[in-house]
Amino acid sequence: MLDLKRQYEPLHRELLAALEHVLETQQFILGEQVASFERAAAAQLGVNQAIGCSSGTDALWLALAAAQVGPGDAVITTPFSFFASVSSILRAGAQPVLADIDPVTFNLAPEAVRCALDTPAAANTKVILPVHLYGQCADWDALSKVAGESGLKLIEDAAQAWGAKWKGKAAGTLGDAAAFSFYPTKNLSAAGDAGMVTTNDDQIAERARMLRQHGMRRRYYHDEIGWNTRLDGFQGAILEIKLKYIAGWNEARRSIAHRYDDLFRKAGLADPGPYPTKGIVLPSEVPGAHHVWHQYVVRCARRDDLREFLSARKIGSEIYYPVPLHMQDSLKNLGYVEGDFPESERAAREVLALPIFPELREDEQQIVVNAIADFLS
Numbered sequence: 090m091l092d093l094k095r096q097y098e099p100l101h102r103e104l105l106a107a108l109e110h111v112l113e114t115q116q117f118i119l120g121e122q123v124a125s126f127e128r129a130a131a132a133q134l135g136v137n138q139a140i141g142c143s144s145g146t147d148a149l150w151l152a153l154a155a156a157q158v159g160p161g162d163a164v165i166t167t168p169f170s171f172f173a174s175v176s177s178i179l180r181a182g183a184q185p186v187l188a189d190i191d192p193v194t195f196n197l198a199p200e201a202v203r204c205a206l207d208t209p210a211a212a213n214t215k216v217i218l219p220v221h222l223y224g225q226c227a228d229w230d231a232l233s234k235v236a237g238e239s240g241l242k243l244i245e246d247a248a249q250a251w252g253a254k255w256k257g258k259a260a261g262t263l264g265d266a267a268a269f270s271f272y273p274t275k276n277l278s279a280a281g282d283a284g285m286v287t288t289n290d291d292q293i294a295e296r297a298r299m300l301r302q303h304g305m306r307r308r309y310y311h312d313e314i315g316w317n318t319r320l321d322g323f324q325g326a327i328l329e330i331k332l333k334y335i336a337g338w339n340e341a342r343r344s345i346a347h348r349y350d351d352l353f354r355k356a357g358l359a360d361p362g363p364y365p366t367k368g369i370v371l372p373s374e375v376p377g378a379h380h381v382w383h384q385y386v387v388r389c390a391r392r393d394d395l396r397e398f399l400s401a402r403k404i405g406s407e408i409y410y411p412v413p414l415h416m417q418d419s420l421k422n423l424g425y426v427e428g429d430f431p432e433s434e435r436a437a438r439e440v441l442a443l444p445i446f447p448e449l450r451e452d453e454q455q456i457v458v459n460a461i462a463d464f465l466s
Contacts, residue, residue, distance in 0.1 A: 090405035091274055095448035096338075100330060107326035116322045119302075123325035129332050130285060136262045138294035140286040141320030142301050145248040145270020148284035149177035149218075151318065152244050152266040155286065155297035158183050158216055165205050166218040166246070167197040168413040168425075169433040174220055174246050175414050175423075177268075185423060186211045187415055189430040192363040193373055195222045195386070195440070198432070199231035206239060210424075216242045221250035221260050223409070223442075224276065224342075224383035225374065229255040229263050244268070248284075251277040252339040254379035261287040266297075271328055276342065276383050277335045283324040341447035342382040346372070348451060349385055349443070352458040358465060365390045365439060368465060384409060388439040396441055398464045404457055407442045 097104070111122055123141050131139035142148050158164060160182040166174050168187045178185045186208070188201035197219045205211050217236050219227035236243050245267035247253070250260040261267040271283035286297045299306050304315030350371055353359050362370035370388035374380040386409065389395045399406050413433040415425035427434065443457055 090407055090442070090444050091446050092448065093273065093278075096446070100334075103330055104327060107330055108323055111322040111326050114322075118321055119319050120322050120325075122322040122329070123320045126320075126325040126329040126332070127285075129329055131287065133332060133335075134259045134261045134287060136259075136287045137289045138287065138291065140288075140294060140297045140301065141325060142284045142286065142297075142318045143320060144282040144318070145268060145272060145275075145284040146173040146177060147301075147316070147318035148268035148270065148286050149173055149246060149248075150180045150316075151297045151300055152268045152286045152288075152293075153177060153181040153183065153216065153218075154300055155288075155293045156216065156242055156244060156266055157296075161213055162215040163211055163213045164216045164218050165202055165211060165214055167220050167222075167433070168415045168430045169195060169410065169436055170220045170222065170246065170414065171248070171410065172414065172417070173248075174218065175420060178218070183215070184210065184213075185420075186214065187423070187425060187430060189432045190436065191228075192432050192436070194225055194227070194375055194378075195436055196220065196225065196227040197232070199228055199235050202232065202235050206235075214239070214241060216244050218244050218246055220246040220248075221253055223372070223386055224249050224253055224381040225378050226250065226253050226255040226260050226263070228375075228377075230377070242266075247287075248272075249275065249383040250381060251275065252335055252379075252381045256377045257379075262289065265290060266293050271324070276339060276381055277328065277331055279324040280327050281324060283320055283328060285320075338447040339381040342445060343380065345445055345447075345449050345454065346374075346380070346382040346385050348454055349445075349458070352454060353461075356458055356462050358458070358462055360388075362388070364388065364435070369461065370439075382445055384442040385445040386440050386442045388436070389441055390439065392439050392441050395461065395464050399457075399460055402456075402460050404460055405444050408437075408440060409442050410440075411437055413437050 243264035248270035300315035304313035
């Protein structure tokens with residue numbers, strides 16, 4: 090699925106020098122190295138404020154809490170995402186309200202959000218939290234219209250979308266705030282856990298900085314009960330170096346995704362979609378979106394059998410995500426049941442992520458395509 094050694098090898102000396110600088114300066118927590126990365130990240134995205142933190146999960150909580158989301162509020166998001174999209178809402182003390190996905194992009198469907206807003210659970214909705222899943226922005230025009238009509242804030246779960254754009258505007262700059270993850274598998278990745286909140290709202294930024302340090306604006310004076318969610322100097326140093334290369338890596342991912350498309354179509358394996366029949370449904374880059382292909386996710390009616398077949402040939406794959414959030418045991422108290430979100434539930438049965446990373450070779454892609462052709466035959 091991913092070979093990070095290919096990415097790290099050409100950066101080896103540059104990374105070691107940056108880590109050595111952190112050791113020499115001994116600024117291990119936050120410090121100038123983190124501040125430098127924050128400035129560079131904000132400049133690259135075109136956003137006023139970037140606040141580094143210890144993980145993408147903490148970034149989601151920080152973004153919500155900094156936007157004054159708390160007990161008594163509701164937040165609308167998708168059931169087809171990583172667990173943190175919902176757990177961060179609960180951690181902020183708010184109530185998650187779920188809405189189904191679009192079957193083509195797998196992103197939060199604006200019309201489903203409209204329907205969710207009409208339910209009693211959404212009476213106190215304060216925020217819509219769309220997820221830019223797999224590296225493609227949610228339909229921001231439609232979601233902005235829904236939010237504007239209801240006077241709601243928009244906070245982006247951009248964990249998988251560094252470099253993605255909607256109509257030329259970068260993910261992380263679209264909403265009132267955004268949360269990024271730099272988990273080692275992400276397009277822009279740390280050598281461990283790390284995350285970031287971005288915003289053009291100075292008040293949200295100031296509050297996020299305070300909350301990430303135990304609620305301190307001044308050392309040892311705690312204005313609120315915050316959390317320890319600071320970014321360390323080593324991760325800041327690594328991320329600032331990788332930031333210089335991410336645009337090229339994302340373009341490589343785009344080329345690889347397009348090559349997959351061509352190979353699958355030439356092999357006659359592509360179903361028209363949105364649901365699979367005899368072949369596989371290929372992922373789509375929708376109008377307005379600039380996809381950065383964090384994952385290349387196909388749909389297959391016999392997904393589990395296909396994954397087992399690929400595994401037998403030593404071809405990596407992954408399921409993002411096998412259980413929708415409303416069907417997770419730990420979230421049963423949200424009150425949803427199987428059947429409430431049919432698009433999310435069907436996607437969970439059919440999606441399969443194939444190997445994609447900037448250094449993936451064409452001959453390796455051909456091996457993947459040949460194996461899927463053998464399976465479908």
